[in-house]
Each structure stands twice: as structure tokens, then as C-alpha cells.
Amino acid sequence: MLDVIHITKSYRSGRGHLKALDQVSFTAAPGQAVAVAGRSGSGKTTLLHCIAGLEVPDEGRIVCHGKDIFQLPEKERQQWLRTGVGIVFQSGNLLSYLTVSDNIAFPLQLGGWPRGDIVRRVDELLQRIALPHAGGALPHELSGGELQRVAVARAMAHRPRMVLADEPTASLDTATAAEVVKLLMGVCRQENTILLMSTHDQAVMAAADRTVSLMDGRIDNTPPGNR
Amino acid sequence: MKRMAFWLRVAVLFLVRSGRVTLVLALMIFTAVTALVFLSSLATGVNDAMIRNTVGLYTGHISGANLPAALTPETLQVDGVRRVLRRYPIPGMLRAGSHLVPVTLVAVAPAAEAAMTGLPRKVIDGRYLAPASDQILLSAYLAEQLGVTTGSSLFFVDGRTQSEDGFTVSGIYRTEVDRLDYGVAFVAERERDADREPWQAAIFLDAGASPERVTARLEKRVPGDAVFQSWLDRMPDLRQLIDLNRVSMNLVTLLVFSVVAIGVACAFVVVVLKNLREYGIMRSMGVTVGDVACLIGAEILFLSILAALGGVLAGGLIVGLVAHTGIDLTVFTSHNRYFTLSGIIYPRATVYALAIPPLMAVGFSLLAAIWPIALIAHKKVADILRMV
Numbered sequence: 001m002l003d004v005i006h007i008t009k010s011y012r013s014g015r016g017h018l019k020a021l022d023q024v025s026f027t028a029a030p031g032q033a034v035a036v037a038g039r040s041g042s043g044k045t046t047l048l049h050c051i052a053g054l055e056v057p058d059e060g061r062i063v064c065h066g067k068d069i070f071q072l073p074e075k076e077r078q079q080w081l082r083t084g085v086g087i088v089f090q091s092g093n094l095l096s097y098l099t100v101s102d103n104i105a106f107p108l109q110l111g112g113w114p115r116g117d118i119v120r121r122v123d124e125l126l127q128r129i130a131l132p133h134a135g136g137a138l139p140h141e142l143s144g145g146e147l148q149r150v151a152v153a154r155a156m157a158h159r160p161r162m163v164l165a166d167e168p169t170a171s172l173d174t175a176t177a178a179e180v181v182k183l184l185m186g187v188c189r190q191e192n193t194i195l196l197m198s199t200h201d202q203a204v205m206a207a208a209d210r211t212v213s214l215m216d217g218r219i220d221n222t223p224p225g226n227r
Numbered sequence: 228m229k230r231m232a233f234w235l236r237v238a239v240l241f242l243v244r245s246g247r248v249t250l251v252l253a254l255m256i257f258t259a260v261t262a263l264v265f266l267s268s269l270a271t272g273v274n275d276a277m278i279r280n281t282v283g284l285y286t287g288h289i290s291g292a293n294l295p296a297a298l299t300p301e302t303l304q305v306d307g308v309r310r311v312l313r314r315y316p317i318p319g320m321l322r323a324g325s326h327l328v329p330v331t332l333v334a335v336a337p338a339a340e341a342a343m344t345g346l347p348r349k350v351i352d353g354r355y356l357a358p359a360s361d362q363i364l365l366s367a368y369l370a371e372q373l374g375v376t377t378g379s380s381l382f383f384v385d386g387r388t389q390s391e392d393g394f395t396v397s398g399i400y401r402t403e404v405d406r407l408d409y410g411v412a413f414v415a416e417r418e419r420d421a422d423r424e425p426w427q428a429a430i431f432l433d434a435g436a437s438p439e440r441v442t443a444r445l446e447k448r449v450p451g452d453a454v455f456q457s458w459l460d461r462m463p464d465l466r467q468l469i470d471l472n473r474v475s476m477n478l479v480t481l482l483v484f485s486v487v488a489i490g491v492a493c494a495f496v497v498v499v500l501k502n503l504r505e506y507g508i509m510r511s512m513g514v515t516v517g518d519v520a521c522l523i524g525a526e527i528l529f530l531s532i533l534a535a536l537g538g539v540l541a542g543g544l545i546v547g548l549v550a551h552t553g554i555d556l557t558v559f560t561s562h563n564r565y566f567t568l569s570g571i572i573y574p575r576a577t578v579y580a581l582a583i584p585p586l587m588a589v590g591f592s593l594l595a596a597i598w599p600i601a602l603i604a605h606k607k608v609a610d611i612l613r614m615v
Binding site for chain 1: 240
């Protein structure tokens with residue numbers, strides 16, 4: 001279970017004090033896919049960063065499976081990032097000098113998985129993303145859709161409690177985007193993982209179990225038809 | 228350990244798959260190490276040449292004085308000694324017509340002297356002494372003072388016995404070394420000289436033998452009034468020059484690697500900036516700053532070790548190629564008293580010349596890792612992910 005409780009985050013910028021998130025609260029259950037929607041600058045990425053533990057909010061708490069992320073000591077927070085969270089970015093997800101297999105195995109190596117288990121898990125995921133023979137390929141040899149599928153595999157590799165996808169379909173065509181979202185949701189459902197996807201793509205919102213809309217850093221409760 | 232092995236593997240993959248960057252950085256380190264191995268070997272060769280020229284002209288590596296007649300050259304043949312030349316100094320006056328010049332006449336064994344010293348090669352007129360002859364070898368200065376030339380006759384008045392011997396000038400030499408060019412003349416030793424004392428010794432050492440250690444051995448073997456002095460004590464100016472040469476070489480090495488380190492640091496910073504997103508993604512997966520430091524450090528370490536080893540091999544190869552033929556720098560040394568015999572430099576690769584450049588390359592390259600590591604450590608992961 002993920003509890004996002006009254007998260008507030010401000011930045012200082014050239015334009016003064018900017019409130020990126022203001023008292024944002026919601027929950028997500030394991031296996032549930034939540035779309036975090038909103039225009040550019042609405043605070044979607046900041047929210048995802050806060051949930052991942054990459055940014056510390058000014059106020060509020062993030063509790064995932066009973067763990068208050070920001071009460072954890074630094075070392076445990078790093079451990080949480082390594083084992084509890086999987087992240088898919090918009091693009092440029094993979095480490096360019098590692099093969100597809102090595103990229104998928106990366107979080108498993110960090111987590112200290114035994115070699116045999118790593119090989120099995122990578123093979124399983126390569127099958128799952130329908131790239132069974134691409135293990136030895138380098139990222140530059142793959143198409144955009146294939147790259148995102150590998151990114152999904154890597155985010156899921158270490159069986160995290162939660163997967164955060166920051167605009168995972170933004171750089172893809174409609175058909176490929178649908179394919180990637182389907183894969184992402186399928187894997188998360190199967191592994192009972194919480195999935196949060198920031199997006200402004202209506203198709204992604206429609207596919208998600210529910211949508212949390214942000215407007216200027218606040219939860220926007222206006223019905224979609226009236227926005 | 229397993230984690231370290233993982234990062235080392237990632238570092239190797241990075242280097243292998245970042246071909247051009249790796250090649251450019253490696254080339255920079257490789258070139259610097261190659262050049263410095265060669266320059267260090269050349270500096271050693273210059274030092275060797277100065278010592279060889281200076282001790283090889285006349286004095287030997289160690290001079291022995293106040294040696295009693297009962298002592299034979301064989302007695303001085305301790306470990307590290309190649310050959311001992313016996314010389315009998317006789318103070319007196321040279322007389323040619325009305326010209327009279329004070330001189331120290333040195334009776335020598337011409338064949339042995341010709342084999343071991345460079346003086347016979349400094350004869351500018353006539354020839355060197357013939358064994359057991361009544362010939363005398365004069366410096367150009369003495370010949371001028373006495374008004375004699377090759378083939379002239381002159382007399383030597385022994386300062387102790389006042390006896391007078393006649394000689395024929397066999398040749399005239401010039402060394403550019405004051406001690407030999409003024410006040411000394413040479414004659415071939417004769418049987419009667421064997422009883423003279425004290426005699427002097429010019430002791431030549433085996434290659435690599437330590438003058439200090441051999442001097443200590445000689446002092447132990449010949450107690451009493453005998454005095455042994457290595458070239459290190461006898462020629463503090465040469466010793467200083469050699470030390471100066473070494474210090475200069477170390478400074479050059481330091482400067483070159485400082486520049487190389489800045490180059491490596493700049494190049495790695497560019498690489499890090501280019502791959503900043505990848506580092507951000509890594510850190511978003513829980514990779515710590517320590518892990519990133521380990522990764523960048525390992526990348527630079529592998530790169531510098533490989534490039535430095537290549538540089539040592541290339542530098543060693545170049546030194547090997549010119550070590551036998553030598554480099555003729557006579558045009559720059561012909562008027563220098565430390566190069567009286569030859570201006571040919573034979574570069575010599577010492578352990579120091581082979582070890583210091585690569586060690587400094589690796590050390591400075593690791594220092595160069597600090598900047599890119601600090602760059603990554605300084606930035607927040609969220610900022611990196613947002614900015615790229």
C-alpha cells in the first residue's frame with residue numbers, strides 16, 4: 001500500500017518561491033495502476049521524485065508498505081531505492097555501454113542477487129517483453145519502442161514494491177505507446193506492484209485504474225469533462 | 228568483493244564501448260609516458276656520459292694516493308674493481324734549452340693506460356708513449372712554455388734526487404681539463420720505478436659497481452696512510468650537476484603529468500557531462516556516490532594502467548633501439564670539460580626511468596578522477612534527471 005500524505009514541495013528559482021506540490025495526498029494499492037495527470041509544470045515529475053525518495057518534500061509523508069520513506073536513515077533509503085522502487089523514464093533510459101541483458105541485470109547486481117537467479121530473471125523478462133534474442137544487443141541497436149520495453153523490464157527486474165513511470169510514452173507513436181503501457185500494466189498486475197505513471201496522454205489515463213490530476217501543484221478534483 | 232567486481236566489470240565495459248574517448252585519453256597518457264621514459268633514460272645517459280668522460284679520461288672512478296711500494300695493484304683488486312693502473316708521480320723541473328718549467332712527471336704503463344683511459348685520444352700532435360721508452364708526453368701548454376715540439380729533446384730534473392734524465396717528446400695533448408693541461412707530463416714506467424713510493428692508483432670499476440662501497444672495501448683492505456677518494460668526493464661539481472639533472476627531470480615529469488592530469492580530468496568531465504543522464508539514472512536506482520566514485524576511479528585506473536604500460540613498452544623499445552648506436556650530441560658538448568672524450572649519449576633505461584613515469588601517470592590520473600566524481604556527487608539526482 002502506498003500512502004502519499006500532505007506532500008508539499010517548494011523551490012526557489014529566478015522567478016521567486018515556487019510551490020511545486022501543495023498538500024498532495026492519495027493512496028494506491030498493490031497491483032493498481034494510477035495515472036498522475038496534469039499539464040507541464042503541474043508537479044507530476046516532482047511528485048514522482050518525492051515518492052521515489054529522490055527529493056525530500058518540505059512537508060508530508062510517503063508511506064509505502066508501512067515504511068515512512070523520509071524517516072529512513074540515508075543508508076536504508078538507498079537500499080529502498082535499490083530494492084523497493086523501479087523507475088521508467090521518458091527516454092534515454094538505458095546505460096549505453098551495457099547490453100540489454102546487462103541493463104536488465106543492473107538492479108539485480110546492485111541488489112546482490114546470486115548469478116544463477118540473475119540469469120533466470122533476465123531470460124524470463126526478455127521473454128516477457130518479447131525480445132528473447134536481444135539480450136546481447138546494445139541500446140543504440142534498438143528501436144524506441146524496444147528501448148522502452150527493456151526499460152520496463154529493468155524497472156521490474158528486482159521485483160520492486162512500486163514502479164514509477166515518468167511520461168513513459170511521450171516519445172513513442174500511438175501504437176507503440178499502447179503496447180508499452182499494456183506491457184507495463186500487465187507486468188505490474190502480475191507481480192502485484194503499485195504502478196504510478198505521470199502522463200498527459202488520454203490513452204494512458206484511460207488504461208489506468210484511476211487518475212490523480214494535478215493542477216499547479218494541487219490535486220484537481222474537477223471532473224475531467226469540466227477541465 | 229562481489230560488488231567491487233561488478234563495478235570493475237562495468238568500468239571495463241564502459242572503456243571498451245566508449246572506443247574513441249578511451250583511445251584519445253589513452254593516447255595522451257601513452258604519449259606522455261613514452262616520452263618521459265625516453266627522456267629519463269636520456270638524462271641517465273647524459274649523466275653516464277659525463278661520468279664516463281670524466282673518470283675515463285685519466286683519473287678512474289677511484290683515486291688511490293700514498294700507496295706504499297710493497298703494495299701491488301693486485302691487492303687493490305677488490306670486488307667491483309675492473310682494473311687498477313699504477314702511476315708514479317715525481318716532482319721536478321723540465322728543462323729545454325734555457326726554458327725551465329716546474330712539473331709533476333708521472334710514470335705510467337702506456338699499454339694499460341691506452342686500454343683504460345682516454346688521454347691517448349687527446350693527443351693532438353705526434354703519438355702516445357711507447358712502452359719502456361725514453362719518450363715524454365707533454366700538454367700543449369707545457370710544450371709552448373718549454374718551446375718544444377714533437378721529436379724535441381728535453382731534460383727532467385728529479386726534485387728529490389736532483390738527478391737528470393733526457394727524454395724525447397713523443398706527442399702533445401690537450402684535454403681542456405686544467406689539472407692535466409697544466410703542470411703534468413707523462414713518461415713510460417721503467418723497472419727502476421717499481422721501488423718508488425708512494426705511488427698513485429687509478430681504479431676503474433665494473434659497470435654498476437658503487438664507488439662508495441668499493442672505496443670502503445679498499446680502505447678496509449689497505450689500512451694506514453693510503454687515501455682512496457671516489458669521483459663523488461673528488462668532483463663535487465659533477466655530482467651536483469648530476470643531481471641537478473635528476474631534479475630537473477623529476478620536475479619535467481611532474482609538470483608533464485600535471486598537464487596530462489588536467490587533460491584527463493577535463494576529458495572525463497566532458498564524458499561525465501555527456502553521460503550525466505546515465506549517472507542520474509544509475510543514482511535513481513540506488514547507486515551511491517561512493518559507487519559512482521568507484522566506477523569513475525576504476526575507469527580512469529584501468530585506462531591509465533593500460534596506457535602507462537603501453538608507454539613503458541614503447542619508451543623501453545625506443546631506448547633499446549638507440550641504446551647501442553647512441554645519440555651523437557658532440558655539437559653541443561665539444562667545449563664542455565665533462566664531455567672531453569665523446570659527446571655520444573647512450574640512453575639507459577633504469578628501474579627509476581621505467582617505474583616513475585607510469586606510477587606518476589596512474590597517480591595523477593587518479594587525482595584527475597576527483598573533479599568528475601565531485602561533479603556527480605555535488606548534483607542532486609532529481610536535478611540531473613530534470614536538467615537533461
